[in-house]
Amino acid sequence: MERKVGMIPNFAPQFGEQLLGRNWGNLATYPTPTNIAVVKEFYPNARKIGDYPAEDYLGYVRGHAIRYDPDSINNFLGTVWAGEQCQYALCMEEGINFDDVESVLCVPGGHFQRNITGSVVNIRRTDLNPLAKYWMAFSHVSDITLSRALLLYCAIRNLNVNIGQVIANQIRVYANRINSKAPLGHPSLITHLCKIAGVDTVAPPFERPRKAIDEAYYRQYCGGEEAAQPVSPRRTYKERAQTQSQASIETHEAEPFQMGDMYMSLIAWPKEQAQGGKAGAAEASAMEKNEDDADDAEDEEEEEDTDDSID
Template identity: 40%
Template sequence: MAASFVPPGGGHFGLFFRQAVAPSSAPVASRRLAAMASSSNPKRMKTTVGNPSKGQKRKERIYSHYFLTKDNEDRFQVVMQRKLVAERKVILKPGEVNEFQLELIRRGWERLGSYPSTFSVTLVKEFYANAKVTTPATPTFLSYVRGKRVPFDADTINEFLGTQLADDVECQFSVLDDEGVAPGELIQALCLAGEGFHRGTIQRGSLHPLARFWSAFVHANISPCSHVSDLTEGRATILYTILTGRVMDVGQFIANEIHQCANAAGKAALGHPSLITHLCSLAGVDISVPPLEKATQDLDFSYFQRDAFAQNQMAPKEHNSRLRRKSTSIWRTQPPPSVIHPC
């Protein structure tokens, strides 16, 4: 879908998006580089959805209107115990957190900040249960909700968000994630002067204000996580990619995140519920199934101000405490820098 930005002086809100109806177009070309599957388990995956012939579709046996197989039905009982991490809508007036707005627009990510809305908890969890790969023949990046096939491959997500990359543009994020980023470079791009990393993570309080705002956006809309007090290596690399102006195939990354989450063991939270509800709607699913929940707190200027105020209040005590700690790093296999460079 296309989106337009109301420039300063042209409206009340800098990020008030007017969604246009996307024209039918040829499928977007496959990306040459895939993003990592998860920030904690980076694996490149090509999100190609299988396209079985009509004959194959006729022969396919569906377990029920709700689940592809008995295994998927059993999986639903597990998924029901997992929490959802809702996306956050960006609402900013012209000039508010201007660097954030300009970068969001430059990347064509306006819709990534505007689409979050009400979602169906039940449908999202059915989606995740049916997205689990149960046999070697199960198509990946394709789920099933209430009798409808729901694709969630990179091309489908990028088309919905309007974030397609040109055919000759490579995803620089996946290269950075594969090769690693030097700790000193991460610190310089993300942290306040004198701050750094400790025990393999960067504390949220160590980030400069713009990085903290982007961190809140990433933790909700790109790489969802219920634990937001610090940055893992993968999410720090996402922030580094954004703040240094490098290219990221966000649709590929989100597709991999959903796939990884659907097939993961344990009780990790499930992300992208609003996006998944939109994908279900595009596939023809009735998305009014209760219970319905709204996206979480908006990312607006009041949030930015409260966050900055809280950071200023805790800064002296926290900073002195960190100075007494010995900074260590487990980023990749690279040793920590001998000198922590200020921003």
């Protein structure tokens, strides 16, 4: 479930500047109670069935056509896309200098995690700087997948991002997932789009947005002691690879079970990878529990999960 996000000028004024500079203000404030029945009806009716030709970005709810194409989403959010090249899409297609991404998103010493073939996989949340953490305030996310990292990089770098296209692609991916039990993304946005199309969205059941992300969240989960901890200087991937190569030479005499543990620790990252500098498909968000007490508990568990990932 989406969450409203505060501008926190006393802690990270650049967040508000970046958001408003892109005319993304509505993106941080639009979440309202979600009509569960409407969202559950939307997704099956937006799914492509077999080889039957289906119009892109179109679903149906109670006899109404629901368009979730990039223009419809941008219009709802009040953003304007003039048709120029989306630099986020370009990064996804052609790759990017990952050292620069690390310098923008990470604390000194923080870096992308890579698999055994050297492909970039993700960034640990503990490696993100406070501003990046606030941009990526998702529950139970201890690792930031590559596509999320590139989207965040483009946002902070003030590169062009067609946010309507990004969200439309995500919804289309959710609609065509095989796993019927997977969470349904962007529920509040879909409720808004259905209402605009004439669907009656006032009948319960509803799910209200989770507690807003604000200064209290920033103090507890993005800054404070964690951000102030001393860290080692950032090294390039080539330098880290040389260190890892030396470490592998030093451990070649390890016991078999130790080698197995080390191997599993290298491959046990999420499966989204960059092949030849290219990223995977759009990511999924989650519909989550919404009581304030549950929100606090989830945020605390998120940080505990993050701490565990360091061990």
